[in-house]
Amino acid sequence: MDGWFELHKKFGKLKMIDILNPAIQYAENGFPETELIAYYLKSVTYYSKKYPNVTETYTNNGTVPKKGDIFKNPYLANTYRTIAKQGRDAFYKGDIAKVISNFIKEQGGFLSYDDLSEHRSEWVEPISTNYRGYDVWELPPNGQGLAALQMLNIIEGYDFSAIDYGSAQHLHIVNEAKKIGFRRQGKILCRFQFFSHTCATTAI
Numbered sequence: 001m002d003g004w005f006e007l008h009k010k011f012g013k014l015k016m017i018d019i020l021n022p023a024i025q026y027a028e029n030g031f032p033e034t035e036l037i038a039y040y041l042k043s044v045t046y047y048s049k050k051y052p053n054v055t056e057t058y059t060n061n062g063t064v065p066k067k068g069d070i071f072k073n074p075y076l077a078n079t080y081r082t083i084a085k086q087g088r089d090a091f092y093k094g095d096i097a098k099v100i101s102n103f104i105k106e107q108g109g110f111l112s113y114d115d116l117s118e119h120r121s122e123w124v125e126p127i128s129t130n131y132r133g134y135d136v137w138e139l140p141p142n143g144q145g146l147a148a149l150q151m152l153n154i155i156e157g158y159d160f161s162a163i164d165y166g167s168a169q170h171l172h173i174v175n176e177a178k179k180i181g182f183r184r185q186g187k188i189l190c191r192f193q194f195f196s197h198t199c200a201t202t203a204i
Contacts, residue, residue: 002121005088017084024084027077030070038067051107092116129153147185151177 008016033041042064048054055062057075065071082090090096093116101113126137127145131152138145154177163170 001083001091002088002119006121006123016087020080020084024077024080027073027080030072033065033067033069033071035067037071038065038069041065041071052103092119131156141185144182144185147178147181150184151181154180 005016008019012019041058045054045058045064057073059065060069060071079091079096082094082096086094097113097116101111101116104111124140127140127149128135128137129149129152130136136149136152138149140146151174155173158173160170163173
């Protein structure tokens, strides 16, 4: 959320209420579920049903929305509307922050009100690689951008003009590149987290 406001302060021209209004309308009035979102909602509601409000928030009267069903999230609409009117501090220092921190503590978690109120985004230098003549930019660790760049570097060595898209060979190359990229990313993040306590900052 703080990242949104940092971007808006540096590059934004529209009012935040105008930017968030489409999302507010979708959350309030609903939208037809896509196949992918319906799949994830089913998983989330199943594995998280022990937590308060999951069933109330992510189902239609107890029924998980299927592909094509209308899904509404009025709680999210209210949150976005409050943030649009009152700014980023409404999320990090207002009632929203208190609700979040109290809920997390009730569930045995460790995110506190102070964690939220002291959170600040950082402008960092991006990392990049050149893939077949295109410069591709990503965020550095502790994000996953490095893995994506490594994957591109790996698959650049293959001539895909001679490999059918979606073929077994194509999928094998891409999947193996992903495995290597994420494995290397994990090792780098482990080293990064060992030497820097800031990597443990919760992304809000």
